[in-house]
Amino acid sequence: MGAFKEAGSGKGAVWHRALSVGVRLLALALICVLLARHLDPALHAGFNPGLVWRNAFPLFLIALLLYGFFGRIVLTAVVSAALIALVYKINAIKVRNLHSPLTPDDAALSHQVAGDIGFFAHYTGYHVVALVLAPVLLIVAAVVLWRRETRLFKPHRVTRVVCALLAVLGLYALMQGYRPWREWYASNAMTGYQQWNPIFSAQSKGFTAMFVRMCQDRQVSVPPPDKSVVATFVSHHAQDIAQREERQPPQVLPDIVIVQSEAFFDPGVLKSVDYGQFDPNFERLAATGITGSLTTPTYGGGTIRTEFETLTGYPMMAFPAVQYPYFGLAHRWMPTIPRRLQALGYTTALFHPYESDFWNRDETMPALGFQRMYFEDAFKDASRAGLFVSDHSLFDAVLAYLDDLHSSPSYTMVITMENHGPWNRDPGQLANLLKTNPLPAGLSEEGTEQMTYYASHLINGDAALADFATKLLARKRWTIFLFYGDHLPALDAAYQDLGFDDNRAAYQEHTRYMMLSNRPFDSHQRRQLNLSAYDLPGLLFDVAGLPEDGYLALASTIRWASMHDAIANADGYRDVQFNAARLEVTCGHKLNLAENCPP
Template identity: 35%
Template sequence: MTATPLSTPLRRNLPHVLWLLLVVVIFAISASWLDPALGWPMYAVDGAHLGLVAINILPFVLIVLLLGALTRRVVLSSWIGLLLLIASHAANTAKLQQLEMPLLPGDFHFLEEIGSALPLFVHYIGTSLQPVLIALGVLALTVALFREAAWPLMRGWKRLAVAAVSITLGVGIIQGWTPWRAVYSAERLRFEPWSVVDSARKAGMVGNLVLYNWELAKRQELHPDRNAARELLRANVDGLREHLSPNSSSLAMPSGTQPDIVIIQSESLFDPARLNGAPKNTYLPNFHRLAKRGLSGELKVPTYAGGTIRTEFEVLTGLALAFFPGVQYPYFEIADRPIPGIVRTLSRQGYQTTAIHPNSGVFWNRNQAYQQIGFDRFVDERAFSKDDIVGLFTGDAALTDHVLAQLDQDGPPQLIFAVTMENHGPFDWRPGLDAERLAAMQMPAGLDEGGEYWMRNYLYLLGDADHELGRLADALQKRKRRTLLLFYGDHLPALPPVYQQIGFADGKAAKTQPVPWLLLDNRRKLAEHGPMDTTAWLLPSILLETAGIGGDRYFATLAALRDSLPTDVMASSSGLPGELRALGQLRFRNELEPILDTVLDGPVAEADVAIAP
């Protein structure tokens, strides 16, 4: 019995089919090995897991097909697609290890500013030559593959068809066309936008990226619940009238005494005394000294171990990130319009406003975001010298010098907002630190040698941050002009070995731990009001109330709500009630004032009800 020969069209296309099958198998094995959600080894998974693997490698397969059509070099195209797959999963793994957060759509914005982002990210590689040698080997192999001969089968209409189909399918995935919503089913993949870590464990890295991208696009346009916001205001109308009246604050100074205001956001600052086995009365001596004459307490922040701009956004705007479902990186995702906040409020009061940060203005899109927030001026890394570097980044001492140099005894009042850099991770290596001082650091009990190494580096830099707080506060105390200093941490440091080995004294997870905050006034003691635990988005209302600065009814409203709503509600950085979210969304859209007018003036007017969403 003779075998039936393959038909001519099938025989001609067999190489294409075999190539595609080989790419799929290699990518499936690689993704399953790199992504815990996909299961390993392959033979141990069932059909549902194979389907999950398929949707997680599909975008990379489409990239290979497109590159194959464009270059006609199938080995080169497959190699580049595999590199992209491995690089994406490597970035995802590194982010999970450092920040306990998977790769998200906003992370790809760093590709737009790779020149400014690369100097920071390479610090996480350390001094090992192995990554450099691997990168050079990969580059050499990639260059060599460019010499691959063009595949004669990939030409003419086939080439155009493969390119067109690949682009169409890829755009459909990005845009969320209807057929793809069935393939990447949020229900089947158990996608939860409020818990991206859990979603990535269920849907895989790519599945989570696709679904989160659709969720973010769906929620970009806010539709505030005006009725909910109105009812919240009505329920607290007496407090609103009190706080909106002149000289309402018990902390307020007489009118005409506009103080200078300095805000310091201290990188990765937290109190190590919260750790199990930590020695008492040891860390942050200047902070605790100053807290005796200032307002202070624990601060809940909307990020963990990274994502500095999340806390920064809340403090500068008084808007909780929880007001914007799906938004992870506000300076990228909602900084395309003027943003109301404390900067614009003070500008209307005649303040000169300056932001200072010793990093590139391109990084985190701060150049554009600070303009939208309303700063008059932004002083970035170009104002600092290489001699200012401590370890890996510009030291806090140099930043303190710049802050003090900006303050002028004469002229209009100033707002200076400064973001430190010295204490930025990584903490698993730090060149140039004083060995004797490192060895003298008092360690929490229970850490192994590796954990102690991370902790010593962190405590060294934390000591610098605390020292500069003391130096700045003492200098401001001597000023003739009234000056307020707001100081707080942006998030916990990324110290995974420390948290895993000893944990926290309160028994809670690292992600739930607060950071310290402090508010000082060089003209009076504030500490008699007692500790005040709060959250980042409420800090500007506390600052303005303490400064005795009015003129912004949103911040006055927040002050009234702090007095009337339970502390655990107002001091939450997530899970806010719907009426508070509506209030913040209306503020962001500059649509809160008409509703405030109608609530404060009496019955709701028809004009208010008719405002378009």
């Protein structure tokens, strides 16, 4: 339309400028609506105006902020579209690999992504050079547009400041959940939204609407506990709880070794695959101990969610607004398993052959009670299987450590890395392990690639497990060994090719666990138990005969009560446990069940 002089006088010029700005903002709003409709699968089925505007409005506020900053409509439209498309692409990658959308807690991981770009590049399908080059090209394009668009109409500085200020205030009020935004994104306005199930909410209500709602929910990250639910259960089971609290520890305390095996599960849950086909040693060992399926609070990744449950006994679903417990939820005061065992005279140690600051473990693990920690630096000379330290080398290091301990009982947690994803890489020589145990028929090229890598490392790790368990349980000291998988691997193509025996989705499937001991189990101890990861601490203390108190005694009583009550009151028991966990976290110290939450 040619150059326009803002210095024009009269009401006509003012109205012309206002109309021009209004048209451009309307164009930005339309672009955001079209982007949301195009990029979000949740908005593809039919046209729901309520969902569309709830997903498009936050995008418009971002575009409005950029318009106030740039003062150029074309540049704003291009940069806004690029940034929005990038966020949706990253969200799609996370959903594909972890079955979880982007959440506000992901911001805490931004420095880890930047520092480990090569590691995360494997999950994107792009070379690391492409990931670095893309933002550079966007910046170059933005500079060109900035220079070329200077002759087109630009709003007055006051208008730009107003646009930017409105955008900032709008985004802040929206994410904080101020009225009326909280009502517009409330559950009754987004019928079917599930706070505890972000992936379902994103797939049904839209990614952006889900993200806004999670930001609003974070302002009260721990739901208020219902003390009456806990008090009622405590009053009905006071004797059982008292017995656990008064239990005297054995004269000789057992060594306790926990192995959290990366992405371990038995592919026998897949059609055309037999149980133990790729992990025969696990199946053989499990038959001699306590075993069953294990429900974990994550899929494809998010290891620390399962890790946190097994260290504290707190169910992650009790804190639906918390995605990554090592960023904000884990605290030094928590009566974790390592801290409880320290009080009994245990030495606590952690082995994890990867970077100490990954998942914030270098700060969190000491706070949760680990006295000694061995991260990647301690495994510089260790052999690797693929990209990571092999389970064989890791287990040898643990055995050497235990041999050096002579008197005090030890609690040792081992977090493996060998079979860490992504699983679309060449397993190298390990693929030879499949010659005597071929993959099932019916796999696509992508499914074969995933299963080849995963199964090769699973077989290799299973052999390492057999050697480790044999040597560990041959020790003279009483030793209890707990082994479990933290989550299913994201072998999406293989799962789609084969399907599961129970026809459920991959994220609904369970991993496995086993608890072994070189002393006989109590004759009353059930040997087949299907548990959740947060049940493992209580089972461990039962098998070892150690005293429990506070939340742990309550959680173990809930586990026993629910087992004897079958499925009749499963939801009720879960409600008690969730509220008990919230109550202890809200208190900020160990529960005193006699007083619920003393000052």
